[in-house]
Amino acid sequence: MSIEWYIVLSALLFATGAMGILIRRSPMVILLCLELMLNAGNLALVAFSRMVGNGEGQVFAVIVMVVAACEVVVGLGLIVAIFRRRLPLNVDDLRELRG
């Protein structure tokens, strides 16, 4: 398989994740869609790493995974804190910080 296919698939997955963020209102599903976009980026990184025959892109992908894990931990901690304060879990209702 040529590398093009992987890159196009990665673009498709990224667009799907972005679409999900625009459509869904639950912060949990928005976090899941962020995961989709990060993984699409990972797929592109690994595909380019294969294209140049160099393992450094895979190290990038591993670091992206670490950052994604941190983001999930903090995001889920926020969701639990919102839930404990009996606030609605809906990004349209939680907009006090909007300018």
Add this chain to the structure above:
Amino acid sequence: MEEVLFFASALGALGGAVGVIAMRNPFYSVLALIVHLFSLAALFLLLTSAFVAAAQVVVYAGAVMVLYVFVVAYVGEGGESAWEPIPGQRLLAPLLGIALFVELSIAVLSSSLLALGEDGPDVKAGFGDPAAIGRLLLEKFLLPFEAASILLLLAAVGAIVLANRRQEETT
């Protein structure tokens, strides 16, 4: 054979991604994301990156998804309102998504990277295995590796502070 595996995994990844945004219940969204992550691990294996594939299955499909399942079970479903802050948002979003995909594809495929149309160069047997990645991480990328470990520590402390029950009582 490679084509069959690629298209099967690509279908799995795409189906999982669509499932994440289409399911009403967040629990099913998490399950769809697990399908997506396993398909991506298969794609990583096709790209001869065994370590990233293993980390994907163990870290993502294992640890991170267990965290999601726990929080979904704790928080519950929480129905989404049909109210749209911007009129026609749910119709506009797929159009913008398609536009983004077309734009990304044009940007990548019309670039002057000639190697994109090829299978990639032949690589040595040890390409992308844990030994190669470990050597890169601990020699060339030692500083990002340490920064990542500090970031993980900070995230763990932050999660404990955020989800702390006693702090809630004082505020």
